[in-house]
Amino acid sequence: MKILHIIKEFTESGTADVVIEDHQNLGQDVTIFRLKEDRDYAKLVDLIFQNDKVATW
Amino acid sequence: MGDDAKKIAVIVTDRQSEALRMSLGLTIEGDAISVFNCGAPIERTDEVNTNIDGLDMMECQLFSVNEVDEGFATITMQEIPAKLLEYDHIVSY
Amino acid sequence: MSKLGILVNTDKYGDDIVGVVKAARQAGHEVTIFMMDDGVLLAPELSKACSGDAQLSYCDHSAEPRGVKDVEGVTAGSQYQNAVMMHEADRVVVF
Amino acid sequence: MKFSKNDDGTYELDVTGYVCPHPQLYTLKCMEKLQDGMVMDVLIDNPSSVESITQACNGKGYEILEKTNPKAGVTALKIQK
Structure with missing residues:
Protein backbone atom coordinates (compact mmCIF):
# COMPACT_ATOMS: atom_id res chain seq x y z
CA MET A 1 0.00 0.00 0.00
CA LYS A 2 1.23 3.50 -0.81
CA ILE A 3 1.17 5.74 2.24
CA LEU A 4 2.07 9.40 2.44
CA HIS A 5 3.14 10.82 5.80
CA ILE A 6 3.13 14.61 5.93
CA ILE A 7 5.21 16.09 8.74
CA LYS A 8 4.28 19.68 9.56
CA GLU A 9 6.83 22.24 10.64
CA PHE A 10 6.09 22.20 14.37
CA THR A 11 5.37 18.50 14.81
CA GLU A 12 7.35 17.01 17.66
CA SER A 13 8.79 13.59 17.10
CA GLY A 14 6.98 10.80 18.86
CA THR A 15 3.83 9.11 17.61
CA ALA A 16 4.55 9.96 13.97
CA ASP A 17 8.05 8.41 14.12
CA VAL A 18 6.74 5.16 15.56
CA VAL A 19 3.97 4.90 12.96
CA ILE A 20 6.22 5.73 10.00
CA GLU A 21 8.95 3.32 11.07
CA ASP A 22 6.44 0.55 11.56
CA HIS A 23 4.81 1.18 8.21
CA GLN A 24 8.25 0.86 6.62
CA ASN A 25 8.95 -2.32 8.57
CA LEU A 26 5.60 -3.71 7.47
CA GLY A 27 6.80 -3.37 3.87
CA GLN A 28 4.46 -0.52 2.93
CA ASP A 29 5.44 1.90 0.19
CA VAL A 30 6.08 4.93 2.44
CA THR A 31 6.68 8.50 1.28
CA ILE A 32 7.55 11.20 3.79
CA PHE A 33 6.97 14.88 3.01
CA ARG A 34 8.54 17.31 5.47
CA LEU A 35 7.00 20.76 5.18
CA LYS A 36 9.90 22.28 7.08
CA GLU A 37 12.27 21.33 4.27
CA ASP A 38 10.06 21.29 1.20
CA ARG A 39 7.26 23.65 0.33
CA ASP A 40 6.61 22.47 -3.22
CA TYR A 41 2.84 22.40 -2.77
CA ALA A 42 2.18 21.16 -6.31
CA LYS A 43 4.37 18.13 -5.58
CA LEU A 44 2.63 17.65 -2.25
CA VAL A 45 -0.82 17.70 -3.85
CA ASP A 46 0.32 15.18 -6.47
CA LEU A 47 1.58 12.91 -3.69
CA ILE A 48 -1.66 13.28 -1.73
CA PHE A 49 -3.63 11.86 -4.64
CA GLN A 50 -1.02 9.35 -5.84
CA ASN A 51 -0.94 7.61 -2.48
CA ASP A 52 -3.67 5.32 -1.17
CA LYS A 53 -3.59 6.83 2.29
CA VAL A 54 -2.44 10.08 3.82
CA ALA A 55 -1.53 10.81 7.42
CA THR A 56 -0.67 14.34 8.56
CA TRP A 57 1.38 14.72 11.72
CA MET B 1 -24.36 2.48 8.51
CA GLY B 2 -24.57 2.75 4.72
CA ASP B 3 -22.47 0.92 2.18
CA ASP B 4 -20.59 4.12 1.47
CA ALA B 5 -19.55 4.54 5.10
CA LYS B 6 -15.94 5.52 5.51
CA LYS B 7 -13.61 4.27 8.21
CA ILE B 8 -11.94 7.16 9.99
CA ALA B 9 -9.19 6.88 12.61
CA VAL B 10 -8.71 9.81 14.97
CA ILE B 11 -5.32 9.90 16.68
CA VAL B 12 -5.39 11.82 19.94
CA THR B 13 -2.15 13.12 21.33
CA ASP B 14 -3.24 16.38 22.90
CA ARG B 15 -6.30 18.64 23.24
CA GLN B 16 -8.27 15.56 24.22
CA SER B 17 -11.58 17.29 24.80
CA GLU B 18 -11.74 18.87 21.33
CA ALA B 19 -10.43 15.69 19.70
CA LEU B 20 -13.22 13.66 21.29
CA ARG B 21 -15.86 16.27 20.45
CA MET B 22 -14.71 16.15 16.83
CA SER B 23 -14.71 12.34 16.81
CA LEU B 24 -18.31 12.32 17.96
CA GLY B 25 -19.25 14.91 15.35
CA LEU B 26 -17.73 12.76 12.62
CA THR B 27 -20.34 10.05 13.26
CA ILE B 28 -23.12 12.34 11.97
CA GLU B 29 -22.73 11.17 8.38
CA GLY B 30 -22.76 7.50 9.35
CA ASP B 31 -19.03 6.90 9.07
CA ALA B 32 -17.29 4.40 11.35
CA ILE B 33 -15.03 6.26 13.75
CA SER B 34 -12.22 4.79 15.85
CA VAL B 35 -10.35 6.83 18.41
CA PHE B 36 -6.74 6.02 19.32
CA ASN B 37 -5.46 7.82 22.39
CA CYS B 38 -1.68 7.81 21.95
CA GLY B 39 -1.02 10.51 24.53
CA ALA B 40 -1.54 10.99 28.25
CA PRO B 41 -4.45 9.31 30.04
CA ILE B 42 -7.76 10.99 29.28
CA GLU B 43 -8.59 13.78 31.69
CA ARG B 44 -12.19 13.17 32.71
CA THR B 45 -14.10 16.43 32.72
CA ASP B 46 -17.90 16.58 32.42
CA GLU B 47 -17.57 17.55 28.75
CA VAL B 48 -15.17 14.70 28.05
CA ASN B 49 -17.48 12.21 29.77
CA THR B 50 -20.47 13.43 27.76
CA ASN B 51 -18.50 13.00 24.55
CA ILE B 52 -17.30 9.52 25.52
CA ASP B 53 -20.90 8.53 26.33
CA GLY B 54 -21.89 9.79 22.88
CA LEU B 55 -19.07 7.85 21.22
CA ASP B 56 -20.27 4.69 23.00
CA MET B 57 -23.82 5.34 21.86
CA MET B 58 -22.60 5.71 18.27
CA GLU B 59 -20.72 2.41 18.62
CA CYS B 60 -17.31 3.91 18.00
CA GLN B 61 -14.22 1.91 18.83
CA LEU B 62 -12.09 3.49 21.52
CA PHE B 63 -8.44 2.47 21.96
CA SER B 64 -5.82 3.79 24.32
CA VAL B 65 -2.18 3.11 25.06
CA ASN B 66 -3.02 3.76 28.73
CA GLU B 67 -4.52 0.94 30.77
CA VAL B 68 -6.15 3.46 33.10
CA ASP B 69 -8.41 4.87 30.36
CA GLU B 70 -11.72 3.37 31.36
CA GLY B 71 -14.00 2.45 28.48
CA PHE B 72 -11.06 2.27 26.08
CA ALA B 73 -9.58 -1.01 24.86
CA THR B 74 -5.88 -1.09 25.73
CA ILE B 75 -3.56 -1.22 22.74
CA THR B 76 0.21 -0.91 22.52
CA MET B 77 1.85 1.81 20.45
CA GLN B 78 3.42 -0.99 18.38
CA GLU B 79 0.00 -2.38 17.43
CA ILE B 80 -1.40 0.90 16.17
CA PRO B 81 0.48 1.42 12.86
CA ALA B 82 -0.72 -1.83 11.29
CA LYS B 83 -4.25 -1.11 12.45
CA LEU B 84 -4.21 2.33 10.84
CA LEU B 85 -3.87 0.71 7.41
CA GLU B 86 -7.54 -0.33 7.66
CA TYR B 87 -8.80 3.26 7.63
CA ASP B 88 -9.82 5.55 4.77
CA HIS B 89 -8.79 8.70 6.64
CA ILE B 90 -6.23 9.14 9.40
CA VAL B 91 -6.87 12.32 11.33
CA SER B 92 -4.35 13.29 13.97
CA TYR B 93 -5.23 15.76 16.66
CA MET C 1 -12.23 15.59 -10.20
CA SER C 2 -11.04 14.44 -6.78
CA LYS C 3 -12.02 16.01 -3.52
CA LEU C 4 -9.53 17.23 -0.93
CA GLY C 5 -10.68 17.95 2.62
CA ILE C 6 -8.55 20.15 4.86
CA LEU C 7 -9.16 20.07 8.59
CA VAL C 8 -7.67 23.12 10.30
CA ASN C 9 -7.38 22.73 14.07
CA THR C 10 -4.43 25.05 14.79
CA ASP C 11 -3.57 28.57 13.63
CA LYS C 12 0.08 27.80 12.80
CA TYR C 13 -0.05 26.86 9.14
CA GLY C 14 -1.95 29.55 7.24
CA ASP C 15 0.66 29.83 4.48
CA ASP C 16 0.85 26.06 3.98
CA ILE C 17 -2.93 25.79 3.74
CA VAL C 18 -3.10 28.55 1.12
CA GLY C 19 -0.27 26.88 -0.80
CA VAL C 20 -2.00 23.51 -0.80
CA VAL C 21 -5.35 25.01 -1.78
CA LYS C 22 -3.90 26.90 -4.74
CA ALA C 23 -1.92 23.86 -5.92
CA ALA C 24 -4.94 21.57 -5.56
CA ARG C 25 -7.13 23.94 -7.57
CA GLN C 26 -4.42 24.23 -10.19
CA ALA C 27 -4.44 20.44 -10.47
CA GLY C 28 -8.23 20.48 -10.89
CA HIS C 29 -9.26 19.18 -7.47
CA GLU C 30 -12.20 20.36 -5.42
CA VAL C 31 -11.23 21.69 -1.98
CA THR C 32 -13.22 21.95 1.25
CA ILE C 33 -11.83 23.52 4.43
CA PHE C 34 -13.26 23.04 7.90
CA MET C 35 -11.85 25.05 10.81
CA MET C 36 -12.24 24.27 14.50
CA ASP C 37 -10.39 24.79 17.77
CA ASP C 38 -7.64 27.45 17.24
CA GLY C 39 -8.01 26.84 13.51
CA VAL C 40 -10.96 29.26 13.49
CA LEU C 41 -8.48 32.09 14.07
CA LEU C 42 -7.36 31.62 10.46
CA ALA C 43 -10.88 32.22 9.12
CA PRO C 44 -10.29 35.86 8.03
CA GLU C 45 -6.94 35.02 6.39
CA LEU C 46 -8.23 31.92 4.59
CA SER C 47 -11.38 33.73 3.55
CA LYS C 48 -9.29 36.42 1.89
CA ALA C 49 -6.87 34.02 0.22
CA CYS C 50 -9.05 31.03 -0.64
CA SER C 51 -12.75 31.86 -0.73
CA GLY C 52 -12.82 31.60 -4.51
CA ASP C 53 -10.94 28.30 -4.48
CA ALA C 54 -12.43 26.36 -1.60
CA GLN C 55 -15.63 25.84 0.32
CA LEU C 56 -14.99 27.22 3.80
CA SER C 57 -16.74 26.63 7.10
CA TYR C 58 -15.96 26.67 10.78
CA CYS C 59 -17.37 25.25 13.98
CA ASP C 60 -19.25 28.06 15.68
CA HIS C 61 -18.70 26.38 19.04
CA SER C 62 -14.96 27.05 18.62
CA ALA C 63 -15.41 30.44 16.98
CA GLU C 64 -17.61 32.11 19.55
CA PRO C 65 -15.24 31.96 22.55
CA ARG C 66 -12.40 33.14 20.31
CA GLY C 67 -14.30 36.19 19.14
CA VAL C 68 -14.50 35.02 15.53
CA LYS C 69 -17.78 35.84 13.83
CA ASP C 70 -19.34 36.95 10.57
CA VAL C 71 -16.37 36.17 8.34
CA GLU C 72 -17.35 36.82 4.76
CA GLY C 73 -17.31 33.76 2.56
CA VAL C 74 -17.12 31.35 5.49
CA THR C 75 -20.11 29.34 6.72
CA ALA C 76 -20.57 29.49 10.48
CA GLY C 77 -21.45 25.87 11.00
CA SER C 78 -20.80 22.98 13.29
CA GLN C 79 -19.22 19.55 13.34
CA TYR C 80 -21.86 18.58 10.79
CA GLN C 81 -19.81 20.36 8.11
CA ASN C 82 -16.72 18.44 9.20
CA ALA C 83 -18.59 15.13 9.01
CA VAL C 84 -19.83 15.95 5.51
CA MET C 85 -16.34 17.02 4.41
CA MET C 86 -14.69 13.83 5.70
CA HIS C 87 -17.45 11.66 4.28
CA GLU C 88 -17.17 13.13 0.82
CA ALA C 89 -13.43 13.75 0.59
CA ASP C 90 -11.15 11.36 -1.29
CA ARG C 91 -8.20 12.54 0.79
CA VAL C 92 -7.97 14.51 4.02
CA VAL C 93 -5.05 16.51 5.39
CA VAL C 94 -4.82 18.20 8.77
CA PHE C 95 -3.17 21.52 9.60
CA MET D 1 -31.76 14.78 26.84
CA LYS D 2 -35.41 13.70 26.85
CA PHE D 3 -37.15 11.73 24.12
CA SER D 4 -40.88 11.20 24.65
CA LYS D 5 -44.13 10.49 22.83
CA ASN D 6 -46.95 13.00 23.06
CA ASP D 7 -50.65 12.13 23.35
CA ASP D 8 -51.25 13.13 19.73
CA GLY D 9 -48.78 10.54 18.43
CA THR D 10 -45.98 13.00 17.74
CA TYR D 11 -42.59 12.75 19.43
CA GLU D 12 -40.57 15.29 21.33
CA LEU D 13 -36.83 15.53 21.82
CA ASP D 14 -35.34 18.00 24.28
CA VAL D 15 -31.64 18.64 23.68
CA THR D 16 -31.42 21.94 25.53
CA GLY D 17 -28.21 22.24 27.51
CA TYR D 18 -26.19 20.31 24.95
CA VAL D 19 -23.57 21.82 22.64
CA CYS D 20 -22.32 20.85 19.20
CA SER D 52 -26.87 22.22 11.29
CA ILE D 53 -29.96 20.20 12.11
CA THR D 54 -31.83 22.01 9.35
CA GLN D 55 -29.06 21.21 6.86
CA ALA D 56 -28.75 17.61 8.00
CA CYS D 57 -32.53 17.11 7.73
CA ASN D 58 -32.51 18.55 4.21
CA GLY D 59 -29.74 16.12 3.35
CA LYS D 60 -31.75 13.17 4.65
CA GLY D 61 -34.99 14.27 3.00
CA TYR D 62 -36.76 15.10 6.29
CA GLU D 63 -39.02 18.14 6.15
CA ILE D 64 -38.90 21.02 8.63
CA LEU D 65 -42.60 21.85 8.99
CA GLU D 66 -42.23 24.67 11.49
CA LYS D 67 -39.62 26.68 13.35
CA THR D 68 -40.72 28.55 16.46
CA ASN D 69 -39.25 30.12 19.59
CA PRO D 70 -41.28 28.79 22.53
CA LYS D 71 -39.15 30.81 24.93
CA ALA D 72 -36.14 33.10 24.86
CA GLY D 73 -33.05 31.33 23.55
CA VAL D 74 -34.88 28.12 22.69
CA THR D 75 -35.82 27.04 19.18
CA ALA D 76 -38.39 24.36 18.41
CA LEU D 77 -38.18 22.54 15.11
CA LYS D 78 -41.09 20.41 13.94
CA ILE D 79 -39.58 17.76 11.69
CA GLN D 80 -41.42 15.23 9.58
CA LYS D 81 -39.78 12.04 8.40
Whole structure:
Protein backbone atom coordinates (compact mmCIF):
# COMPACT_ATOMS: atom_id res chain seq x y z
CA MET A 1 0.00 0.00 0.00
CA LYS A 2 1.23 3.50 -0.81
CA ILE A 3 1.17 5.74 2.24
CA LEU A 4 2.07 9.40 2.44
CA HIS A 5 3.14 10.82 5.80
CA ILE A 6 3.13 14.61 5.93
CA ILE A 7 5.21 16.09 8.74
CA LYS A 8 4.28 19.68 9.56
CA GLU A 9 6.83 22.24 10.64
CA PHE A 10 6.09 22.20 14.37
CA THR A 11 5.37 18.50 14.81
CA GLU A 12 7.35 17.01 17.66
CA SER A 13 8.79 13.59 17.10
CA GLY A 14 6.98 10.80 18.86
CA THR A 15 3.83 9.11 17.61
CA ALA A 16 4.55 9.96 13.97
CA ASP A 17 8.05 8.41 14.12
CA VAL A 18 6.74 5.16 15.56
CA VAL A 19 3.97 4.90 12.96
CA ILE A 20 6.22 5.73 10.00
CA GLU A 21 8.95 3.32 11.07
CA ASP A 22 6.44 0.55 11.56
CA HIS A 23 4.81 1.18 8.21
CA GLN A 24 8.25 0.86 6.62
CA ASN A 25 8.95 -2.32 8.57
CA LEU A 26 5.60 -3.71 7.47
CA GLY A 27 6.80 -3.37 3.87
CA GLN A 28 4.46 -0.52 2.93
CA ASP A 29 5.44 1.90 0.19
CA VAL A 30 6.08 4.93 2.44
CA THR A 31 6.68 8.50 1.28
CA ILE A 32 7.55 11.20 3.79
CA PHE A 33 6.97 14.88 3.01
CA ARG A 34 8.54 17.31 5.47
CA LEU A 35 7.00 20.76 5.18
CA LYS A 36 9.90 22.28 7.08
CA GLU A 37 12.27 21.33 4.27
CA ASP A 38 10.06 21.29 1.20
CA ARG A 39 7.26 23.65 0.33
CA ASP A 40 6.61 22.47 -3.22
CA TYR A 41 2.84 22.40 -2.77
CA ALA A 42 2.18 21.16 -6.31
CA LYS A 43 4.37 18.13 -5.58
CA LEU A 44 2.63 17.65 -2.25
CA VAL A 45 -0.82 17.70 -3.85
CA ASP A 46 0.32 15.18 -6.47
CA LEU A 47 1.58 12.91 -3.69
CA ILE A 48 -1.66 13.28 -1.73
CA PHE A 49 -3.63 11.86 -4.64
CA GLN A 50 -1.02 9.35 -5.84
CA ASN A 51 -0.94 7.61 -2.48
CA ASP A 52 -3.67 5.32 -1.17
CA LYS A 53 -3.59 6.83 2.29
CA VAL A 54 -2.44 10.08 3.82
CA ALA A 55 -1.53 10.81 7.42
CA THR A 56 -0.67 14.34 8.56
CA TRP A 57 1.38 14.72 11.72
CA MET B 1 -24.36 2.48 8.51
CA GLY B 2 -24.57 2.75 4.72
CA ASP B 3 -22.47 0.92 2.18
CA ASP B 4 -20.59 4.12 1.47
CA ALA B 5 -19.55 4.54 5.10
CA LYS B 6 -15.94 5.52 5.51
CA LYS B 7 -13.61 4.27 8.21
CA ILE B 8 -11.94 7.16 9.99
CA ALA B 9 -9.19 6.88 12.61
CA VAL B 10 -8.71 9.81 14.97
CA ILE B 11 -5.32 9.90 16.68
CA VAL B 12 -5.39 11.82 19.94
CA THR B 13 -2.15 13.12 21.33
CA ASP B 14 -3.24 16.38 22.90
CA ARG B 15 -6.30 18.64 23.24
CA GLN B 16 -8.27 15.56 24.22
CA SER B 17 -11.58 17.29 24.80
CA GLU B 18 -11.74 18.87 21.33
CA ALA B 19 -10.43 15.69 19.70
CA LEU B 20 -13.22 13.66 21.29
CA ARG B 21 -15.86 16.27 20.45
CA MET B 22 -14.71 16.15 16.83
CA SER B 23 -14.71 12.34 16.81
CA LEU B 24 -18.31 12.32 17.96
CA GLY B 25 -19.25 14.91 15.35
CA LEU B 26 -17.73 12.76 12.62
CA THR B 27 -20.34 10.05 13.26
CA ILE B 28 -23.12 12.34 11.97
CA GLU B 29 -22.73 11.17 8.38
CA GLY B 30 -22.76 7.50 9.35
CA ASP B 31 -19.03 6.90 9.07
CA ALA B 32 -17.29 4.40 11.35
CA ILE B 33 -15.03 6.26 13.75
CA SER B 34 -12.22 4.79 15.85
CA VAL B 35 -10.35 6.83 18.41
CA PHE B 36 -6.74 6.02 19.32
CA ASN B 37 -5.46 7.82 22.39
CA CYS B 38 -1.68 7.81 21.95
CA GLY B 39 -1.02 10.51 24.53
CA ALA B 40 -1.54 10.99 28.25
CA PRO B 41 -4.45 9.31 30.04
CA ILE B 42 -7.76 10.99 29.28
CA GLU B 43 -8.59 13.78 31.69
CA ARG B 44 -12.19 13.17 32.71
CA THR B 45 -14.10 16.43 32.72
CA ASP B 46 -17.90 16.58 32.42
CA GLU B 47 -17.57 17.55 28.75
CA VAL B 48 -15.17 14.70 28.05
CA ASN B 49 -17.48 12.21 29.77
CA THR B 50 -20.47 13.43 27.76
CA ASN B 51 -18.50 13.00 24.55
CA ILE B 52 -17.30 9.52 25.52
CA ASP B 53 -20.90 8.53 26.33
CA GLY B 54 -21.89 9.79 22.88
CA LEU B 55 -19.07 7.85 21.22
CA ASP B 56 -20.27 4.69 23.00
CA MET B 57 -23.82 5.34 21.86
CA MET B 58 -22.60 5.71 18.27
CA GLU B 59 -20.72 2.41 18.62
CA CYS B 60 -17.31 3.91 18.00
CA GLN B 61 -14.22 1.91 18.83
CA LEU B 62 -12.09 3.49 21.52
CA PHE B 63 -8.44 2.47 21.96
CA SER B 64 -5.82 3.79 24.32
CA VAL B 65 -2.18 3.11 25.06
CA ASN B 66 -3.02 3.76 28.73
CA GLU B 67 -4.52 0.94 30.77
CA VAL B 68 -6.15 3.46 33.10
CA ASP B 69 -8.41 4.87 30.36
CA GLU B 70 -11.72 3.37 31.36
CA GLY B 71 -14.00 2.45 28.48
CA PHE B 72 -11.06 2.27 26.08
CA ALA B 73 -9.58 -1.01 24.86
CA THR B 74 -5.88 -1.09 25.73
CA ILE B 75 -3.56 -1.22 22.74
CA THR B 76 0.21 -0.91 22.52
CA MET B 77 1.85 1.81 20.45
CA GLN B 78 3.42 -0.99 18.38
CA GLU B 79 0.00 -2.38 17.43
CA ILE B 80 -1.40 0.90 16.17
CA PRO B 81 0.48 1.42 12.86
CA ALA B 82 -0.72 -1.83 11.29
CA LYS B 83 -4.25 -1.11 12.45
CA LEU B 84 -4.21 2.33 10.84
CA LEU B 85 -3.87 0.71 7.41
CA GLU B 86 -7.54 -0.33 7.66
CA TYR B 87 -8.80 3.26 7.63
CA ASP B 88 -9.82 5.55 4.77
CA HIS B 89 -8.79 8.70 6.64
CA ILE B 90 -6.23 9.14 9.40
CA VAL B 91 -6.87 12.32 11.33
CA SER B 92 -4.35 13.29 13.97
CA TYR B 93 -5.23 15.76 16.66
CA MET C 1 -12.23 15.59 -10.20
CA SER C 2 -11.04 14.44 -6.78
CA LYS C 3 -12.02 16.01 -3.52
CA LEU C 4 -9.53 17.23 -0.93
CA GLY C 5 -10.68 17.95 2.62
CA ILE C 6 -8.55 20.15 4.86
CA LEU C 7 -9.16 20.07 8.59
CA VAL C 8 -7.67 23.12 10.30
CA ASN C 9 -7.38 22.73 14.07
CA THR C 10 -4.43 25.05 14.79
CA ASP C 11 -3.57 28.57 13.63
CA LYS C 12 0.08 27.80 12.80
CA TYR C 13 -0.05 26.86 9.14
CA GLY C 14 -1.95 29.55 7.24
CA ASP C 15 0.66 29.83 4.48
CA ASP C 16 0.85 26.06 3.98
CA ILE C 17 -2.93 25.79 3.74
CA VAL C 18 -3.10 28.55 1.12
CA GLY C 19 -0.27 26.88 -0.80
CA VAL C 20 -2.00 23.51 -0.80
CA VAL C 21 -5.35 25.01 -1.78
CA LYS C 22 -3.90 26.90 -4.74
CA ALA C 23 -1.92 23.86 -5.92
CA ALA C 24 -4.94 21.57 -5.56
CA ARG C 25 -7.13 23.94 -7.57
CA GLN C 26 -4.42 24.23 -10.19
CA ALA C 27 -4.44 20.44 -10.47
CA GLY C 28 -8.23 20.48 -10.89
CA HIS C 29 -9.26 19.18 -7.47
CA GLU C 30 -12.20 20.36 -5.42
CA VAL C 31 -11.23 21.69 -1.98
CA THR C 32 -13.22 21.95 1.25
CA ILE C 33 -11.83 23.52 4.43
CA PHE C 34 -13.26 23.04 7.90
CA MET C 35 -11.85 25.05 10.81
CA MET C 36 -12.24 24.27 14.50
CA ASP C 37 -10.39 24.79 17.77
CA ASP C 38 -7.64 27.45 17.24
CA GLY C 39 -8.01 26.84 13.51
CA VAL C 40 -10.96 29.26 13.49
CA LEU C 41 -8.48 32.09 14.07
CA LEU C 42 -7.36 31.62 10.46
CA ALA C 43 -10.88 32.22 9.12
CA PRO C 44 -10.29 35.86 8.03
CA GLU C 45 -6.94 35.02 6.39
CA LEU C 46 -8.23 31.92 4.59
CA SER C 47 -11.38 33.73 3.55
CA LYS C 48 -9.29 36.42 1.89
CA ALA C 49 -6.87 34.02 0.22
CA CYS C 50 -9.05 31.03 -0.64
CA SER C 51 -12.75 31.86 -0.73
CA GLY C 52 -12.82 31.60 -4.51
CA ASP C 53 -10.94 28.30 -4.48
CA ALA C 54 -12.43 26.36 -1.60
CA GLN C 55 -15.63 25.84 0.32
CA LEU C 56 -14.99 27.22 3.80
CA SER C 57 -16.74 26.63 7.10
CA TYR C 58 -15.96 26.67 10.78
CA CYS C 59 -17.37 25.25 13.98
CA ASP C 60 -19.25 28.06 15.68
CA HIS C 61 -18.70 26.38 19.04
CA SER C 62 -14.96 27.05 18.62
CA ALA C 63 -15.41 30.44 16.98
CA GLU C 64 -17.61 32.11 19.55
CA PRO C 65 -15.24 31.96 22.55
CA ARG C 66 -12.40 33.14 20.31
CA GLY C 67 -14.30 36.19 19.14
CA VAL C 68 -14.50 35.02 15.53
CA LYS C 69 -17.78 35.84 13.83
CA ASP C 70 -19.34 36.95 10.57
CA VAL C 71 -16.37 36.17 8.34
CA GLU C 72 -17.35 36.82 4.76
CA GLY C 73 -17.31 33.76 2.56
CA VAL C 74 -17.12 31.35 5.49
CA THR C 75 -20.11 29.34 6.72
CA ALA C 76 -20.57 29.49 10.48
CA GLY C 77 -21.45 25.87 11.00
CA SER C 78 -20.80 22.98 13.29
CA GLN C 79 -19.22 19.55 13.34
CA TYR C 80 -21.86 18.58 10.79
CA GLN C 81 -19.81 20.36 8.11
CA ASN C 82 -16.72 18.44 9.20
CA ALA C 83 -18.59 15.13 9.01
CA VAL C 84 -19.83 15.95 5.51
CA MET C 85 -16.34 17.02 4.41
CA MET C 86 -14.69 13.83 5.70
CA HIS C 87 -17.45 11.66 4.28
CA GLU C 88 -17.17 13.13 0.82
CA ALA C 89 -13.43 13.75 0.59
CA ASP C 90 -11.15 11.36 -1.29
CA ARG C 91 -8.20 12.54 0.79
CA VAL C 92 -7.97 14.51 4.02
CA VAL C 93 -5.05 16.51 5.39
CA VAL C 94 -4.82 18.20 8.77
CA PHE C 95 -3.17 21.52 9.60
CA MET D 1 -31.76 14.78 26.84
CA LYS D 2 -35.41 13.70 26.85
CA PHE D 3 -37.15 11.73 24.12
CA SER D 4 -40.88 11.20 24.65
CA LYS D 5 -44.13 10.49 22.83
CA ASN D 6 -46.95 13.00 23.06
CA ASP D 7 -50.65 12.13 23.35
CA ASP D 8 -51.25 13.13 19.73
CA GLY D 9 -48.78 10.54 18.43
CA THR D 10 -45.98 13.00 17.74
CA TYR D 11 -42.59 12.75 19.43
CA GLU D 12 -40.57 15.29 21.33
CA LEU D 13 -36.83 15.53 21.82
CA ASP D 14 -35.34 18.00 24.28
CA VAL D 15 -31.64 18.64 23.68
CA THR D 16 -31.42 21.94 25.53
CA GLY D 17 -28.21 22.24 27.51
CA TYR D 18 -26.19 20.31 24.95
CA VAL D 19 -23.57 21.82 22.64
CA CYS D 20 -22.32 20.85 19.20
CA PRO D 21 -22.33 18.08 18.03
CA HIS D 22 -24.76 16.43 20.48
CA PRO D 23 -28.02 18.12 19.36
CA GLN D 24 -27.44 17.18 15.70
CA LEU D 25 -26.52 13.61 16.55
CA TYR D 26 -29.39 12.95 18.92
CA THR D 27 -31.87 14.48 16.49
CA LEU D 28 -30.72 12.29 13.61
CA LYS D 29 -30.53 9.21 15.83
CA CYS D 30 -34.11 9.74 17.06
CA MET D 31 -35.42 10.51 13.55
CA GLU D 32 -34.00 7.15 12.44
CA LYS D 33 -36.31 5.42 14.90
CA LEU D 34 -39.43 7.08 13.46
CA GLN D 35 -41.46 5.72 10.58
CA ASP D 36 -42.06 7.73 7.40
CA GLY D 37 -44.60 10.49 7.93
CA MET D 38 -44.09 10.69 11.69
CA VAL D 39 -43.41 14.06 13.30
CA MET D 40 -40.94 15.04 16.01
CA ASP D 41 -40.53 18.34 17.83
CA VAL D 42 -36.95 19.15 18.81
CA LEU D 43 -36.07 21.76 21.42
CA ILE D 44 -32.61 23.30 21.02
CA ASP D 45 -30.83 26.16 22.77
CA ASN D 46 -27.57 26.01 20.78
CA PRO D 47 -27.93 28.38 17.79
CA SER D 48 -25.33 26.78 15.49
CA SER D 49 -26.96 23.40 16.03
CA VAL D 50 -30.31 24.72 14.75
CA GLU D 51 -28.69 25.56 11.43
CA SER D 52 -26.87 22.22 11.29
CA ILE D 53 -29.96 20.20 12.11
CA THR D 54 -31.83 22.01 9.35
CA GLN D 55 -29.06 21.21 6.86
CA ALA D 56 -28.75 17.61 8.00
CA CYS D 57 -32.53 17.11 7.73
CA ASN D 58 -32.51 18.55 4.21
CA GLY D 59 -29.74 16.12 3.35
CA LYS D 60 -31.75 13.17 4.65
CA GLY D 61 -34.99 14.27 3.00
CA TYR D 62 -36.76 15.10 6.29
CA GLU D 63 -39.02 18.14 6.15
CA ILE D 64 -38.90 21.02 8.63
CA LEU D 65 -42.60 21.85 8.99
CA GLU D 66 -42.23 24.67 11.49
CA LYS D 67 -39.62 26.68 13.35
CA THR D 68 -40.72 28.55 16.46
CA ASN D 69 -39.25 30.12 19.59
CA PRO D 70 -41.28 28.79 22.53
CA LYS D 71 -39.15 30.81 24.93
CA ALA D 72 -36.14 33.10 24.86
CA GLY D 73 -33.05 31.33 23.55
CA VAL D 74 -34.88 28.12 22.69
CA THR D 75 -35.82 27.04 19.18
CA ALA D 76 -38.39 24.36 18.41
CA LEU D 77 -38.18 22.54 15.11
CA LYS D 78 -41.09 20.41 13.94
CA ILE D 79 -39.58 17.76 11.69
CA GLN D 80 -41.42 15.23 9.58
CA LYS D 81 -39.78 12.04 8.40
